[in-house]
Amino acid sequence: MKVVVKIGTSTLAYPSGRLNIRRTEEICKIISDLKNSGIEIILVSSGSIGMGVGKLSLKNRPSDMPTKQAAAAVGQCELMYTYDRLFSEYNHTVAQILITAADIKHEDRHINFSNTLNRLLEMGVIPVINENDTIATEEIVIGDNDTLAAIVATSAKADLLILLSDIDGLYTANPSVDKSAVLIPEVHEIDDRIMALGGGSGSSLGTGGMKTKLVAARICTEAGCDMVIANGSEPESLYDIVAGRSVGTRFYGKKGK
Numbered sequence: 001m002k003v004v005v006k007i008g009t010s011t012l013a014y015p016s017g018r019l020n021i022r023r024t025e026e027i028c029k030i031i032s033d034l035k036n037s038g039i040e041i042i043l044v045s046s047g048s049i050g051m052g053v054g055k056l057s058l059k060n061r062p063s064d065m066p067t068k069q070a071a072a073a074v075g076q077c078e079l080m081y082t083y084d085r086l087f088s089e090y091n092h093t094v095a096q097i098l099i100t101a102a103d104i105k106h107e108d109r110h111i112n113f114s115n116t117l118n119r120l121l122e123m124g125v126i127p128v129i130n131e132n133d134t135i136a137t138e139e140i141v142i143g144d145n146d147t148l149a150a151i152v153a154t155s156a157k158a159d160l161l162i163l164l165s166d167i168d169g170l171y172t173a174n175p176s177v178d179k180s181a182v183l184i185p186e187v188h189e190i191d192d193r194i195m196a197l198g199g200g201s202g203s204s205l206g207t208g209g210m211k212t213k214l215v216a217a218r219i220c221t222e223a224g225c226d227m228v229i230a231n232g233s234e235p236e237s238l239y240d241i242v243a244g245r246s247v248g249t250r251f252y253g254k255k256g257k
């Protein structure tokens with residue numbers, strides 16, 4: 001079984017941008033354990049800008065491009081250092097892959113990316129993928145790691161994509177606005193009614209909100225891959241998700257793809 005896990009900034013970091021050490025350690029421990037059980041794992045990790053903001057002690061998330069990209073360059077080092085250190089404790093090796101939208105659009109580069117990914121998995125490595133925030137510009141940006149994770153899942157022919165977010169799953173409305181919203185545990189068809197539930201991001205550090213998660217679900221399910229949105233504050237649920245038990249919202253991949 002091949003699983004892509006996307007970790008959002010709000011899962012990895014506190015609102016200040018500083019690393020949530022307990023949470024991140026827990027996630028790395030569980031992913032190491034799942035890997036030991038024979039599951040191939042690819043990580044898509046946000047957090048470079050957020051961690052750069054913390055490391056540089058900036059007061060706010062920067063809005064101008066050069067400062068954002070400088071923060072990403074600092075934060076990406078910190079992020080990989082953290083993963084390398086935590087996974088090493090369980091004897092796992094990580095590899096960093098940074099890509100841009102142009103790499104995906106370019107056929108040869110896309111093939112190279114898929115080949116490298118597969119070779120790393122054969123070698124037992126945990127690839128950690130992020131958009132190359134230091135060179136991506138608005139014109140060539142994938143823009144959010146939900147979509148990036150879906151592209152990675154289809155490129156790697158994964159069985160399952162798990163998006164760890166700051167919310168339990170897809171609700172009938174944005175719960176931060178509508179208190180009567182209820183969780184939708186299963187989605188078999190992503191029709192216009194489901195797409196309309198995609199509100200924007202609720203946190204200061206998250207970027208995509210539900211909209212990009214629904215776009216990701218469309219990409220994944222079209223390729224026959226299941227996708228689950230679950231709360232990153234309960235990493236133990238990863239065991240249940242890979243075992244197929246009901247956690248968060250599961251979007252079912254189209255059969256026969």
Ligand code: ADP
Binds near residue numbers: 009011170176
């Ligand atoms: P992350 O960075 O962890 O992926 P985001 O902030 O990008 O998190 O996305 C999750 C947020 O999307 C939720 O906290 C919520 O405020 C918002 N949201 C908008 N519409 C919905 C909906 N229908 N169901 C659940 N969450 C929603």
